[in-house]
Amino acid sequence: MKDAITTVLQQALARCQENGSLPADLEARIQVDHARDKQHGDFATNLALTLAKAARLKPRELAELIVANLPDSAVIEKVEIAGPGFINFYINSETQASVIGSILNQQEKFGLTEIGAGKKIQIEFVSANPTGPLHVGHGRGAAYGAAVANLLKAIGYEVHCEYYVNDAGRQMNILAASVWLRYLELCGEDFPFPVNGYKGDYVLDIAAALHRENGDKMFHSWAEISCNLPKDEPEGDKERYIDAVIEKMKALLHPDQYSLVFDVGLNYILDDIRDDLEHFGVVYDQWFSERSLTDSGDVTLALERLQKSGHCYEKDGAIWFRSSEFGDEKDRVLVRDNGQSTYFSSDIAYHMNKLERGYDRVIDIWGADHHGYVPRVKAALQALGDDPEKLDVLLVQFAVLYRNGKKIPMSTRSGQFVTLRHLRKEIGSDAARFFYVMRKCEQHMDFDLDLAMSQSNENPMYYIQYAHARVCSVFSQLADKGFEFDQGHGLAHVDLLTETHENDLITRLTRYPEVIGKAGQQYEPHQLVHYLRDLANAFHTYYNAHHFIVDDKKIRDARLCLITAARHVIANGLKLLGVSAPEKM
RNA sequence: GCGCCUGUAGCUCAGUUGGAUAGAGUACCUGGCUACGAACCAGGCGGUCGGGCGUUCGAAUCGCUCCAGGCGCGCCA
Known part of the structure; x- marks a missing residue:
């Protein structure tokens, strides 16, 4: 229009x-x-x-x-x-009212457009380290990423969702060591657990599984392990201590045993994350392994390309990327003096890989604490000769949890956090998904657990779902009263819908495709949330002002057409947000 | 110290890329169920858009500056 x-x-x-x-x-x-x-x-x-x-x-x-x-x-x-x-x-009103027919014909397809037809987008989100279960902070990225992906699909893009699995690196080694130490406890050893180890209960579960499968095969006494180790905190440095424990573990265990412990931990947690996200209504097309980038040679290739193009230099035994030439604050290390490549190197290779797969656009959704990382990744793409404009990095601010009006401190390492699974079980997937995308992603979010868990009508999700359920309820009443709905007859008489409330509702319905288009192109699902609230409001107002089941068959069928159209649009919108549209509540 | 994000009604947030009288929810007050679900509706109260200067027909929106809060500034990931 x-x-x-x-x-x-x-x-x-x-x-x-x-x-x-x-x-x-x-x-x-x-x-x-x-x-x-x-x-x-x-x-x-x-x-x-x-x-x-x-x-x-x-x-x-x-x-x-x-x-x-x-x-x-x-x-x-x-x-x-x-x-x-x-x-x-x-x-003119006939033009406006024609949207009712369109909706009833297209049903769940109403609102879909071809804005992005023929274009491919890759979108990566969550990508939490597989060192523990997802917590409520990851939940926001998951809900947001999935909603953006749904919106982009709805406006015609071919969308590929990915989870980048950080299955290499120091954090994973710390997890392996944590699992092994818990395993030794199950073998009967008693010793102080490293300050910097992962202390969550899930580590105990993994260790128990390991012990069940392998008995005491990987046992080493604490006396053997602890000799020549530096001091842990508070007397010593917890970082140096945990690294020393990892080295000792690698020295004492057969390489196969080490990777067994490592993989058991990795796979246990990945399975858990996958299961968690699936129950949250978030599914991926691909789980992309960081290790696979090393195995495929992509990391080496990326480094070579950067070196050949003259953007690297050596200093203090390390290889540096001159990212400051491309707007970054300082240069960054690609290969450490111990010969190990950094996480940054893998990430360069990953982004190079993404762009080479031929996407028109690549979207990363990161926690806002990683924002300082954006310039160096874009710098690397530019140095590689790729177009950094193709990469959109969307930063999601953390959700800060409150209980009893008090902030809940969270730290993955200490094992002190509210998990996404816990949140889901308390308030349900629907409420969690909805709550997360209600606000703009760059907005800091206060997540009041008491409020969210109270299931009160303060959550606007109920307001929207209620509108949907009300329409369904009208139709069951219709049958009870012995009437039948004739859609064709109703559509032939939509010109009778001349009440102000009817016009308002119709006008609201006509805007849906445009809202999807804008929300998708701007990566802002919250726009859809606000639209749906307004739509539900227009419906509830209409509901209270007029009766639908009236004796005049023309008006009755026309009104039933209108509210059915509203029901379709509410259901379509909620689906994009990952929220159900119940027929009864 | 430098960089990024945020600051709008008591509270939680929108604000259509610079447009008309700044809007919702919630809280509080007043009304509405013997016809389709009151998880609803109608009305009221509530604002120096953090402060200041500037850009122009016109600013919550753009620029500069100050104030406040959050985050980031590793050969960690």
Whole structure:
């Protein structure tokens, strides 16, 4: 509809230029908005205001000129000039009401568009280290990423969702060591657990599984392990201590045994994460292993390309990438003096790999604490000769949990956190998914557990779901009262829907495809949340103002068509957010 | 110290890329169920848009500056 108005405005300008009333070199960027106020019609344009200076006319005079040259249109009821020079358009009611037929025909397909047709997007989100279960902070990234992916699919993009598995590196070694030490405890050893080890209960579970399968085969006495170890905190350095424990573990265990412990831990946690996300309604097309980048040679290849193009140098025994040449604060290490490549190297290889797979756009969703990382990744892409503009990094601020009005401290390492699984079980997947995407991603979020767990109607999700359930309820009442719904008959009489509340609801419905388009292109699912609330509000208001099951068959069927259309749109929108649309509550 | 994010009603948040009188929810107050679900509806109260200066027909939105809060500044991942 917006496009239709843009088109007639273009035609009007062209006419003015042809007949000489406007300069021929005038260039216009036509902007058509929804009128904020019903008094201002359905759509409005500020064209006359933006163009006044270039046209050397007063805004209102220019507006009159444009309106006088507007071509006839079947959809426009009337046009008005208002305020300082806004042009307001009123759409005729038949055109508006035709959306009901469209919705009833397309049903779950209504709202889908082809904006991104033929384009491929890769989107990576969550990607938490597999060193423990997901916590509520990851939940926000999961809910947000999945909603963005759904929106992008809805507007025609081919979307590929990925979870990057950090299955290499120091953190994983610390996990392996933690598992092994717990295993030794099960073998009967008694010793102080490292300050820097993973202390969560899940580590005990993994160790127990390991012990069940392997008995005491990997046992070594604490006396053997602890000789020549540096001091742990508080007397010593906890980082150096845990590294020494890992080294000792590698020295004492056969390499196969070490990787067994490592893999048991990794797979246990990955299975857990996968299961958790699946119950959260989040599914991936691919779980991309960091180790596979080393195995495939991609890491080496990326390093070579950076070196050959002259963006690297050696200093203090390490290989550095001159990222400061591309806007980063300082240069970064690619290969450490001990010969190990850094996490950054893998990440460069991963992003190179993504772009080489031919995506038009690559989206990363990271926790906001990683924001300092963005410039160096873009720098690397630029140095590799790729287009850094193809990468969008969306930063999700952390959700801070509150209980009894108090902030809950969280740390993965200490094992002190509220897990996503716990949240899901307390308040349900629907409420959690909805709550997470209610706010803009860059907005800090206070997640009040008491409120969320209270299942009160303060959660607007219930308001929206209730609208859906109410429509369903009307139809069960209809049957109880011995009426039948004739959709074709109703559609033939939608011109009878002339009540203000009906027009408001219809207008709201017509905007749905546009909302999806905008929310998708801007990666902002919260726009859909707000739309759905407004839509539900229009429905509830209508519900309270008029009865649907009336004796007049024409009006009854027409109204039933309208509320069915509303039900479809609510269900479609909630589905994109990963929230169910129950028929009863 | 430098960089990024945030600051809008008592509280939680929107604000259509610079437009018309800044909006919702919640809290509080007043009304509405013997016809489709009151998890609802109607009305009221509530604002120096963190402060200041600037850009212009026009600023919550853009620029500069200050204030407050969060996060980040490793040969960790």
